[in-house]
Amino acid sequence: MWSFFSRDPSKDFAFDISDQVKGLEYRSFWRVHAGRKKGTSQNVSVFVFDVKDGSEAQLELAKAAVKRLKTLRHPGVVTYIDSTETDKLVYLATEPVTPLEEWLEKSSISEKQRDLAISWGLLQITKALSFLVNDGKLQHNNICMSSVFVDAAGEWKLAGLEYVTSGSSGPPPHKAFPQLQVYDPPERSDPSKQRLTSSWSTDTWGLGCLIWEVFNGPLMKMASLKSTSKLPKSLTPLYCDLVGGNPAGRPNPAQVVERGRQPGGFFNNNLIQSLLFVEEIQIKDTVEKNRFFGQLPPMLDQFPPDLAKNKILPQLITAFEFGGSGSTILAPMFKLGGLLSEEEYQLRMVPCLVKLFSSPDRATRVKLLQQLESFVDHLQPNTVNEQIFSHVVTGFLDTSPTLREHTVRASLLLAPKLNYNNLNVELLKYFARLQAKDDQGGIRTNTTVCMGKIAQYLHPSVRQKVLISAFLRATKDPFPAARIAGVLGLAATQQYYSLADVSARVLPALCHLTLDPDKEVRQHCFKTIRGFLGKLEKVSDDPSLKETMEADINSHTPTAGTAGSGWASWATAALSTVSTVYRSTQRAKSRPDSGGSSEAPASAAAAAAAEPSRGQILPSRPPPAESGGGGGGGGGGGEDTSPMADASDGWDDEDWGSLEEPAPATEPSAVPSNPSDGWDSWQEDEFSPVTAEPDTRPLSEIRWADAGAVEDPFASVPTKQTSQRKAMPTADVTASSAGAAADFGGGWDNSDWGDMGGVGTGTGGEQDKKSAMQERRQQRQKELEAKRAARKGPMKLGARKL
Known part of the structure; x- marks a missing residue:
């Protein structure tokens, strides 16, 4: 009721x-x-x-x-x-x-991906049917396209269980729709064949009907099953057995799987092998895993995207987190991560990335940094600053040069996401240490290049203190490519310098470089000088331009007017020579007969561009074309008006040095003997020009140890370490003194300019000139030692202690 x-x-x-x-x-x-x-x-x-x-x-x-x-x-x-x-x-x-019918009609994947998806789907249905028949002792009795569904991952699933019967329950229920009777096997209407039926003969017949429908569309009459023109050739023999007139000759679903997995079978392809491997990845040994992960990335483009990102990627993430898989798993994992939406990436990939950055394994960290460009856009600033940056910067202090180099490159990609402290304090501290103390010329060069690239992200107050000091320090590096990077860095970031700094700090230092022993350094130096002089000359002629020229000093983003200044347009194309000089030097060292070559540096650079060496890092995009006007402006009279708006920083991917070929033991060490944090090294007034006699040999004949004419530029600095060294010959002491003066001098004074003029002037006998130079160096060393003894504690950025 x-x-x-x-x-x-x-x-x-x-x-x-x-x-x-x-x-x-x-x-x-x-x-x-x-x-x-x-x-x-x-x-x-x-x-x-x-x-x-x-x-x-x-x-x-x-x-x-x-x-x-x-x-x-x-x-x-x-x-x-x-x-x-x-x-x-x-x-x-x-x-x-x-x-399934709806999925086949609307699927937008390629034909090859579609064939692979169908092969995996039919294998899944056959396995499910084998489970019902052999393990569950059941008969489905309704295998056709209307009983198969596709999930979000692209996997085929069996449903339509309304006609399922057990082996002892008698005949199947009457089907509700006449259209389903076309899937009944012929023995249903022929009592003489019913005694030949098995527990799977009806379902294997239905499996054959499903195969026909997948490639031909819905089955309308039984006679259509005789047409096999649209079926794959590797599947045709198996299909004919499935729809055979004799029920006893139809194979068991388990036999269908076994036959299809044989070489040349329809179920034997890269997709199925990969999916079956990841399903059993936890029981595979390390050798099998590494072989599989190494072969997987090239095949991923052929796989259906849904299966790849929803079936393979989760298994790879699980295998890395809990299976102890090595760094070889990272390449396919990051490639598959590119298929995810932003929401899916944040949910599934970012937690794994945070864990990867904390890995102590060097190979994993290097591969992670190499792949950073493929996923950095998905990292939120909070994640970078709070969970990732602290692990990345440990690479700056690592003993592995390769890890240090990739950490420098990675900082360029992370810089736009860093907060004020991490970018303007922590990162610059590590850059100062690398530029001053790293023993690899390529890393010092890359640090300078990266400094120019991240200049636009630095805070204006920090930028004014750091940029000129950093680039002027690079111009005194014993490695030619590092000196070129310093010169080009000044040109590429010219919009951030006041005219007073240009005239008082930049031009005097560049003028000294016009006596550099390396021809490439001198060429770029003269171009940069002409550019800065042209800028000063324009302001001299029209003082109202000063405000426009200095518009970007206190801004984070350069304005169109100064970023596109014609005087600096040559810098974009000229920057590619940094890597050219570096590679040609590498090539000269690697060839035994290079010592006797009389080839000009320009020829060596051309050969480097024509035939990349084994250690070359190829650019990700072609280098920009050189403008035809040269560097015009000031004394040259010819002004280059080509645009610079498309190259606000002027750096290309080719600018990076390379560490793929290890540096020889003869490269001059850049690590000072005094233990300091490197911050005082940013003050360029601490350094005076190198007064050693220039080396006029071609670049191909100059070894790394000869590039700076000193073996240890810090050997004469009085510290506890150097006091224990053995006495050096007179020539070595002289060279060391010159190097020390270059790195720890008292600034731009009259004695420095006298040294510059005393080299190769030809006003007296050669012996008299050498004696005078020796006396000046000894006097300079005494002054340096007195200053060093008066120092108390490390100097701060931008400070100068007298």
């Missing part, structure tokens, strides 16, 4: 039902709708049966199908989530799926 007041159970269904999905018309009494769990973002598929659209008999079949699905758990069967049943309807919630 209380049934009138009972609540409708369908109203308590925990899922919202939305639009109906097409693909099951006239072959199933189920209607499939997209759905979502109430109060969450969990997507589901809702199978709905309403007795108004069917009959009482179909209602009983629908309830039987729900009961079967509850008890079946297999990767190849649609996953049951929830259900609600009443006297008039049935609601069944499953994982989100799409009918």
